[in-house]
Amino acid sequence: MTTYSAKVETHDVKERALVIILLGAPGSGKGTQSVEISHSFNLPHISTGDLFRENIKNQTEIGQKVKSYLDKGALVPDELVFDILFARISKADCSKGYILDGFPRTTLQAHKLEDLLSSSVHFAIFNLVVDDSAVIKRLSGRLVCKKCSRVFHKDSTPPKIEGVCDVCGEELYQRSDDNPEVIKERLRVYYEQTKPLEEYYKNKGQLTPINASGSPAEVLKTLKAKIQEMYPIL
Ligand SMILES: [Zn+2]
Numbered sequence: 001m002t003t004y005s006a007k008v009e010t011h012d013v014k015e016r017a018l019v020i021i022l023l024g025a026p027g028s029g030k031g032t033q034s035v036e037i038s039h040s041f042n043l044p045h046i047s048t049g050d051l052f053r054e055n056i057k058n059q060t061e062i063g064q065k066v067k068s069y070l071d072k073g074a075l076v077p078d079e080l081v082f083d084i085l086f087a088r089i090s091k092a093d094c095s096k097g098y099i100l101d102g103f104p105r106t107t108l109q110a111h112k113l114e115d116l117l118s119s120s121v122h123f124a125i126f127n128l129v130v131d132d133s134a135v136i137k138r139l140s141g142r143l144v145c146k147k148c149s150r151v152f153h154k155d156s157t158p159p160k161i162e163g164v165c166d167v168c169g170e171e172l173y174q175r176s177d178d179n180p181e182v183i184k185e186r187l188r189v190y191y192e193q194t195k196p197l198e199e200y201y202k203n204k205g206q207l208t209p210i211n212a213s214g215s216p217a218e219v220l221k222t223l224k225a226k227i228q229e230m231y232p233i234l
Contacts, residue, residue, distance in 0.1 A: 017121045018043070018097030018231055021104070023198060024128030025190045027135035027183070028212050029219055033128065034101040036220045041227065041234050044093050047101040051084050052076065062087070078109060082116075097121070097234075105193070107200045124230055125201050126223065128212035132187055139183045143172040156215075 020037060024030035038045035052070070055063030062084055069076045081103070089098060104110040114123075141154035143163075147170035152159045159166050177186065201207035208226060212219050228234065 017095060018234065019117065019121045019123050020097065020099045020227070021123065021125045022099070022101065022128060023126065023194065023201075023207075024212060025130065025135060026186050027139045028128040028130045029216055030128055031101065032216055033212075033219060033223060034099050036216070037223060037227070038099050040220075040224055041097075043096065044098045045101060046085070046088055046094075046098050046103075048081060048085060048103045051088055055084060078112065081109070082112065086116075104197065107196050110197060110200055122231070123206060124227060125206050125208065126226070127198060127201075127207050127209045128219070129209050130212040132184070134213050135187060136180050136183050139178050140180050142175065142178050144175055145172055146170050 020043070022030050022034055022037075034045050034047075037043070052063075052066050056067045056070075057063070062080065065080055066076050066084070069080075085103065088094070104113055117123075137155075138153070141156070143152040143154065143159070144150070145152075145165035145168065148165060148168045150165055150167050152166075152172060159172060163172050164170070165172055176182070198207065210219065210222055210226065214222075
């Protein structure tokens, strides 16, 4: 598995905000861990996808621009992504730090983020490492409620009655993209797209690998310990 390790330095975060970035394949638990870390350290969880949806819903000028790209099925240009992101991170609740979810996606974005922020923040970048076979097992066992969208898992969090939602009693189903063949393809695409980003941070000595094959609680414990080791003041 991964043998690289990031330079561990302790930092004083009194003056600089801490920007936590989580990298990880689909099924690595990146989304879950982002939310948990956000609660643990009381740092806002910022997802560019959520920001897009929020701005579109509120019909802001920037939201309308974003929508015009998404409606065409096109990628939202970096300039617009940065505008929307900077509007969010300049708010008062981000002064101590924040967690970026789903950003950056490319080395170009990572480089630009660094240019714009490195004089005022510390970056803590983690790679949630999990075996493909574990991801396939995790994702292919997922069951989703037709009505309330609650997620169960055949092995780890089964519903009380097979095939029935504990919360609302509706039928559970398996998402069509949660079958092993589709999951393998999603993983392949992920690695192809994000390998350069991983290399970029690795080469700069900024990437800390986290073994993410354990339970969500175990992974959270490891992540929290690492963050506290690097930033004892949090
Ligand atoms: Zn339900």
